[in-house]
């Protein structure tokens with residue numbers, strides 16, 4: 001047994017983090033439930049497939065939950081909050097202390113995602129998975145921030161695995177409490193830098209193409225950010241053996257936690273909504289670890305960060321919203337909730353062709 005890995009209790013026996021990952025199994029979509037859902041849509045008194053992607057989202061949700069009887073009553077947003085050591089390279093417009101302030105604001109209702117959640121009827125679950133100071137969020141701290149990727153690995157492989165498991169377990173806990181759909185969000189100054197680094201590594205792209213201005217970086221700052229990502233990739237990638245190593249080397253605890261949430265979606269049959277660029281990179285990370293978990297993801301919007309399209313294309317996922325948003329926190333993902341609720345209302349409540357008189361649908365002569 002490798003002493004490097006922590007012991008955790010599972011099913012009355014002790015398994016290592018590594019064994020946890022090896023034992024992880026994604027469920028498969030329920031084709032029967034999807035077919036029933038499609039048939040129900042086609043029976044509703046409206047032109048066929050006229051709600052377009054809204055119908056497709058619900059078909060996918062039926063496949064994920066394993067039932068054509070869809071309910072989105074209980075909705076939640078998991079926000080993974082963590083600091084990123086690379087901030088000391090000057091790759092962001094604001095300082096690291098903003099992470100803790102916004103993290104606390106999720107619970108007081110002052111952060112943007114909290115306002116949107118309230119309006120959308122969703123509960124918000126901020127998780128402190130690695131903020132550099134103590135916060136009021138749910139304490140699942142793996143470390144007080146990561147190391148600077150321009151100099152060393154962001155975290156150890158063990159920490160990356162712990163963060164993955166933390167995210168996966170969160171989905172299990174919320175599924176047990178009746179949550180039927182979960183959105184993903186993050187708060188971590190500097191995490192567009194780590195996201196771009198991961199996207200470059202997984203998609204074999206150059207930083208120039210995959211790097212944007214994050215939360216409002218100057219042109220000089222953007223050039224610096226690209227050079228920092230280049231340096232980190234050159235320094236660490238040759239030593240990485242797999243996707244978890246890449247995550248540990250140039251990622252962050254926020255992204256690792258979210259990747260775990262995506263793995264959890266496929267394990268516990270819960271639809272997980274992708275937010276913007278950072279969340280999409282976490283989804284990509286999860287798919288590098290287990291490709292089947294992709295079927296349990298719903299894309300919400302296309303972030304303004306330039307690499308988002310390529311990441312979503314790689315995942316073969318289409319997003320309904322094109323709002324030019326670039327805020328993070330889960331704001332784009334939560335914005336999809338009211339649309340899904342409206343689709344659900346039509347799906348559950350509208351008359352079918354069988355219910356109504358067919359003559360009413362005959363053209364007037």
Ligand SMILES: Cc1cc2ncn([C@H]3O[C@H](COP(=O)(O)O)[C@@H](O)[C@H]3O)c2cc1C
Pocket residue numbers: 091092093094098102186187188189190191192193213214215216217327328329
């Ligand atoms: C006040 C404030 C609130 C935020 N809420 C989300 N982000 C977003 O910006 C950060 C990523 O951008 P970068 O890599 O440039 O730091 C993340 O924390 C993200 O969620 C915020 C950023 C700021 C400044």
Ligand SMILES: O=C(O)c1cccnc1
Pocket residue numbers: 192213214215275276277278279303304305325326327328329
């Ligand atoms: O798309 C995102 O996730 C994003 C973009 C900029 C800043 N924060 C988040």
